[in-house]
Amino acid sequence: MNLSIRNIAAPVTAALVCTALLLASLAMSSLLPFALFIAAGAGIAGVFLAFQKPWIMVFLVAAGSYMGSLFYFAEDFFLPVTLFQFFLFSALALYLLHKLWFNSFEIRYTGYELPVFLFLALIFLSLIYSPDRESGLVNALRFVFLLIFAGYVINSLSSAKLTAAIIAMLTLIAVILSAFAVTETILNPQIAIENLTGGGINVRRASVGALYHDPNRFAAILFMPAAFTFAVINSQLELKYKVISAFFFVVLLAGLFSTFSRSGLLSFVVIILTTVGLYKNWKMFSLFSLAGLVVILLIPQLRDALFLNVERVIEVLFGTRDDSSGIRVMLGIAGIQMFIDSYMIGVGFDGFSERFTNYFTLQESIGVYEPHNITYTMMAELGLAGLFFYLFYLYVMSYHAWQNVKLAVTPFEKVIATTLLTAFAAYTLFYQFYGGALLDSNLMLIHALIFVVYYQYLNRKSSGT
Template sequence: MQQLQDYIQHANLLAGAVALSFMLLLYLVWLSGIALLPLVVFVVPLALYGYWQTFVKPWLWVALIAVGSFLGNIMHLLPEGVIPLTLFQLFLFTAVFSILLRRLIERDFNFRMMGFEAEIILFLGLIFLSLIWAPDAPDGFRDGVRVLISIFFLYLVFNEVKRTHEIKMVLIALVVVAVFLGAYGVYQNVTNVGDTVRNMLGGGRFLRGRVTGTTTDPNRFATMFFIPMAFTACIILSKKQLSHKVMAFVAFMVMSGGIIVTYSRSAWIGAILMLLIIAWYYRNVKLFAYLGLVVIAVLIAFPQFTFTLLNAAQRFLDITAGSADDSSRIRLLLGLAAIGMFLDSWFIGVGFRGFVESFTNYYSLHESIGVAEPHNVLYTVMAELGLIGIVLYGFIMFKIFRVAWLNIRLTETEDEKIIALTCFSTIVAFFVFYQFYGGGLNDNNFWLVCALAFSLYYVGKAKSTPDPDELPPAPSLTPSGGGTPSRETGLPSNPTA
């Protein structure tokens, strides 16, 4: 009877969840103003089946949220709304509702901790406390909430992805989406030769045709390729099957083209360092040789792509020269202003998101060509949150790097090694990228790969810690052969012959 009551209770909850989701879908269709009723008839059953699967396999929500984070940079569901609705927001809100519902049904109230909760709480508390003296408190509060949501996303992924297979499936989903984005970017660039030629004639200043997405930011868009490129590069150099290597190589080449046509030098530096780490680990540079051969083949097949590669090479060589644009000089001004804010505020900081307002106290917008946003996460934290903020941020990053590095040393299977190296090299790439660009605290893709690294670490801990129910019972008496029973095995440590 109790089982029947539980079944009825679960069925009612699931039916309510399905009905609510169906109404949400119809509401979105109605808002779109497009006659999608025939499509809904086919999509709804598939969506309901997928929704049911998320109760059986909770990690599917993580894959959907991650995919939404990627696709959210090229499409908006409600672009005319006050706040454009993205796939990331839709999947995140739905996932929170479904996960809470499932945990209530299963009476699962376990919540895993990552080991730096004290630093996270203090850092978030400092962000909101600094709004008291911040010059633009409303803007700081809005960005503080975004950081809070990113941290929430970090713990959501960590608590829902608990197996190596689940991590691998999330990474595969990201590869599929990144291949689509890379192919889209390459196609747009190759078919717009005029933009590429004007880019070259403009000496790197014009840069039309950069793949940007809805954020109009090619640099942030380029970071979408970090995780899938690292994953496919590891597969290529690993001991996986040849068929897996071939598919990974094709995907890697498409994504390489995608990151090139963004013309993001900061992303290029991060990606190159990421690939060097992978090549160093495997003691294998074949990946770069293959890349060179494919580039030659592409130039022969598509001569118009020559302009793109030449312009990309010019952009890369101008990183330190400063001949093509003033980005290097502007970054220097921003760094000097950050040091001034740190010292003039008596190491307390100017308040979260106070960098932009305080920058004009040191340099005019004419000197920085209208740029006042910080382009380095370290000096941003130092200038806005002071000495305490940079120390807390340093502790958080140290623990993230430590866990990611320990994964490489402690993994056993080939899949675990691929995932561990993917996470570590990608974290390095993101960290390097945000030394040249702003906004590192609320990048969901960075926190995603950090969560996957911690999930893999806890998979290893679970494997090394056997279930007490599966341990053999310890003997109550010393065996006749003599010796003291071992604590681990229950066998005598010094058996006699």
């Protein structure tokens, strides 16, 4: 009886306090005290739950990563902090307190810690001769924190269902952002007319307000949600899940069209073709693709967006009509020259931009000097050793992502494995046309989830369950 009283005492007390505060707020004609109390109570409860169960914070960190630059804390100070950074440092602090409080110091390893440490050693060693040591050191430390983030995810999640929940949450966020982006551009008559008359060169691209400064970055966050929804469409799951996923996928595709990202569109093609190949649904894919194309051609806004995207993709692959295509070639030539001129040692981590002016002027590149390809960036900055590490990384991640597909037993498991494999493939292609792969928190999350799923599937197979 005493136990029952203790169980109900806390919620009853909380309900009485909330009711009293609400009545006082109404009497003062202001709900601010009540709102502040609820916010404070929710925050304290959230911290307590996250302290007991570290995996809860993974959801917040992942959501913060997808929210880009929505909020900045301490904006007036020297270093503004994004939602992702705020949640990540909070999560790491709570995780450390959890380990100390429960005296649990067991760490889950991937088996590839030594190559990672060697790669980090190469990065910091190259800073000795890098022409931009200050920027290189900052970005190297950012990369280290992203590795810590991956380790935190791997050690916090132990269930494929949690992985699926995270992917589903990120999918919902991406669908909402895509819908906003579509209304911002494709469904905006003024912008649609400007883009159409621009001939595919000077287009106004969706960046979801101030959330993403670069439309290509926004396009990249759609990869895993698109891979997830398209995998569900091709899977053996129930029809109701397929219908919901089909609707979400169309919204995501429209969101991609609104960015006019050529590298993003090519990455979507990789997701679609790889997924259809894994499920062997070529006949169904052909029928639905034809039906979808007819629908797009019947809707003027979508038809114009499709033609503009196709035109831009053709340009980036074969043409030189726009400046972007020519600059990418220029950057690639400079990267190869750096690799050769440094005797295959590299110019130093983050030194590409400084060394670029030795080969081309900023007038020739129209002010662009950042590398737009991860492969020649590794070659130019870290030399032959950097290229070896990058190829080894591709092998490791591809191997484990593919093993997840092979180890999957149920349709649900195959959807998760297919999502991670195709999303990784999409990012790999995307960063052959764009820079910043080492500092992409969303890509690092995919790396971590691949290992989480792999070790759960492998342990299940080993135990015979």
